[in-house]
Amino acid sequence: NAGVTQTPKFRVLKTGQSMTLLCAQDMNHEYMYWYRQDPGMGLRLIHYSVGEGTTAKGEVPDGYNVSRLKKQNFLLGLESAAPSQTSVYFCASRPTGFNSPLHFGNGTRLTVT
């Protein structure tokens, strides 16, 4: 049982390049989330999904797009990367129920030069 898997683990991009981060969960969770973590800022929510085919904006959505075509996958896209998007990105999932905890992936470290 892999839990939440993020690919890739590391990536270096040049300004203006695009890329997609993949998050896959095998726990049949309904909700999925993308966060970014920067020093001193804690975790900030980028986008989230409450079910297959649905997405919603979080706290810092600008410059990112997401898709949830399959329940187990949540993709985060950067269309034109900027140095300000250098960060560690975490995906998380949780089942329904307000007392259900988040399950996190191990993160993707992205550097934009």
Place this chain on the structure above:
Amino acid sequence: AQSVTQLDSHVSVSEGTPVLLRCNYSSSYSPSLFWYVQHPNKGLQLLLKYTSAATLVKGINGFEAEFKKSETSFHLTKPSAHMSDAAEYFCVVSVDSGNTPLVFGKGTRLSVIA
């Protein structure tokens, strides 16, 4: 709207002494509360959660937290710190079934001195 405040951005303790990491929350509804730990260059791991069954919650690695509604607090404690406890700790609140995302505190970095 709900919010979470972690009162200390950095706490330093000596090995073998007690740990106290403070968290206050604000919520219009009865919340669920969680503590997560993040070791360097790792993902976040659930330490414990409060879901109204008991006000004193025991978690992994000897940590526990007490829910105090009158003080709107959910402080994390451990009787005796170990070097391996050095990490970042996050307090998190949830108030509904999931349509509203969980709210994270900004984290407390715990240093343990030998």
